[in-house]
Amino acid sequence: MSITPKAVVLISGGLDSMLAAKVVLDQGVHVEGINFFTGFCVEGHTHAIRNQDHKKPKRNNALWVAEQLGIKLHIVDVIEQYKDVVINPKHGYGANLNPCLDCKSFMVRKAKEWIEAHGFDFIVTGEVIGQRPMSQRRDTMPVIAQESGADDRLLRPLCAKLLPETLPEREGWVNRDALYDFNGRSRKPQIALAEQFGIEDYAQPAGGCCFLTDEKYSDKLRDLWVSQGEKRYEIDDIMLLKVGRHLRPRPHFKLIIGRDDGENNYLKGYRHRFTYMYGTSHNGPLVLVEGQTNDSDLELAARITARFGQGRDADNVRIEVVEQTGDPRNFKVVPLTRNEMQEAWYI
Amino acid sequence: MSHHKLDATNLLCPMPVIRTQDRVAELASGDILEIHCTDPGALHDIPTWCRINGHRVVGTQQANNEIIVTLRVGS
Ligand code: SF4
Numbered sequence: 001m002s003i004t005p006k007a008v009v010l011i012s013g014g015l016d017s018m019l020a021a022k023v024v025l026d027q028g029v030h031v032e033g034i035n036f037f038t039g040f041c042v043e044g045h046t047h048a049i050r051n052q053d054h055k056k057p058k059r060n061n062a063l064w065v066a067e068q069l070g071i072k073l074h075i076v077d078v079i080e081q082y083k084d085v086v087i088n089p090k091h092g093y094g095a096n097l098n099p100c101l102d103c104k105s106f107m108v109r110k111a112k113e114w115i116e117a118h119g120f121d122f123i124v125t126g127e128v129i130g131q132r133p134m135s136q137r138r139d140t141m142p143v144i145a146q147e148s149g150a151d152d153r154l155l156r157p158l159c160a161k162l163l164p165e166t167l168p169e170r171e172g173w174v175n176r177d178a179l180y181d182f183n184g185r186s187r188k189p190q191i192a193l194a195e196q197f198g199i200e201d202y203a204q205p206a207g208g209c210c211f212l213t214d215e216k217y218s219d220k221l222r223d224l225w226v227s228q229g230e231k232r233y234e235i236d237d238i239m240l241l242k243v244g245r246h247l248r249p250r251p252h253f254k255l256i257i258g259r260d261d262g263e264n265n266y267l268k269g270y271r272h273r274f275t276y277m278y279g280t281s282h283n284g285p286l287v288l289v290e291g292q293t294n295d296s297d298l299e300l301a302a303r304i305t306a307r308f309g310q311g312r313d314a315d316n317v318r319i320e321v322v323e324q325t326g327d328p329r330n331f332k333v334v335p336l337t338r339n340e341m342q343e344a345w346y347i
Numbered sequence: 348m349s350h351h352k353l354d355a356t357n358l359l360c361p362m363p364v365i366r367t368q369d370r371v372a373e374l375a376s377g378d379i380l381e382i383h384c385t386d387p388g389a390l391h392d393i394p395t396w397c398r399i400n401g402h403r404v405v406g407t408q409q410a411n412n413e414i415i416v417t418l419r420v421g422s
Pocket of ligand 1: 098099100101103104135209210211212213
């Protein structure tokens with residue numbers, strides 16, 4: 001009697017990991033998915049916050065992929081442990097604040113801990129040699145296998161034929177001949193394989209799987225670190241970086257300005273932590289103030305708040321300012337003009 | 348069979364799903380879990396998670412920006 005080998009697949013929600021899972025599933029392996037929530041994942045979040053996105057389906061792609069494949073999916077919260085990856089990446093950052101190589105090693109290491117705890121035999125990823133400039137190169141593939149400690153229990157079915165034989169292949173759990181040799185940045189082989197599998201609908205994330213590959217997002221994270229004087233973050237900080245316009249009119253304070261009702265509502269959830277303000281004479285955004293402010297700072301913030309509301313052309317606008325201590329105050333301010341708004345304030 | 352509640356309000360997806368998953372792991376087959384959320388994504392994600400993992404959604408309600416998904420833990 002043969003025992004069915006068990007594999008866990010790192011499911012990102014994109015096509016490559018979906019294909020990798022399918023290849024192994026079709027070889028009779030018992031497959032379950034694992035997805036790591038770092039706090040930076042593009043999934044759901046802002047899509048759910050902004051009004052304009054409400055019409056788009058709000059599906060979580062990793063869950064969706066698992067359902068299509070008919071496999072279980074374990075979503076693991078790694079927010080705390082992931083901080084060290086973002087703050088101190090041994091291999092540095094990519095084009096933005098994306099520490100892809102350290103990130104991949106971290107995730108495979110977590111998957112390895114998971115298979116050990118759950119009695120699984122090996123780990124599968126959708127990596128393809130040459131697909132990504134930092135983490136998916138021929139010379140970085142062994143780095144990930146080694147630094148994660150997964151060694152030859154790590155199988156990349158989409159490019160396995162170009163890599164040394166792994167344990168699942170040697171043991172005959174999977175047939176090497178039925179694996180692939182994808183190589184390079186082209187997406188054509190994956191698209192052809194998807195077609196062959198009859199997979200028509202899949203998510204195609206543009207840059208990568210997380211916000212850290214986004215230039216604007218990385219700018220905001222850097223700004224956060226500079227303003228704090230050190231590299232650190234809490235989950236709320238990195239969530240807030242995804243929402244609203246971020247302006248720093250003075251080095252010691254920043255404004256987060258809701259862009260629509262969805263964002264205003266979301267920012268309302270943070271009123272207990274920040275000074276906040278909103279227009280009472282005219283409709284406009286909810287604005288959070290982060291940092292230490294004196295009255296003249298608050299007045300400037302109120303004038304900016306007025307600038308982003310419907311009273312921007314009015315002679316003056318009333319802004320309710322609520323600080324963490326003391327009674328709410330009402331400021332009567334002249335909205336800043338377009339010329340007074342400085343480009344450099346935008347983060 | 349017992350009835351449990353989970354507060355996942357003000358959490359963005361996939362946190363409500365993660366909290367649900369971790370809570371269900373502690374419950375027994377047949378138990379009822381009522382999850383309160385504010386992220387509308389939960390209306391989609393929690394039922395998907397249930398289908399994948401063999402649990403049953405027995406009701407969803409939406410009132411005043413709050414969403415309540417009720418599930419019965421599978422075997
Ligand atoms: S894009 Fe983000 S999640 Fe993907 S490997 Fe790079 S750092 Fe990790």
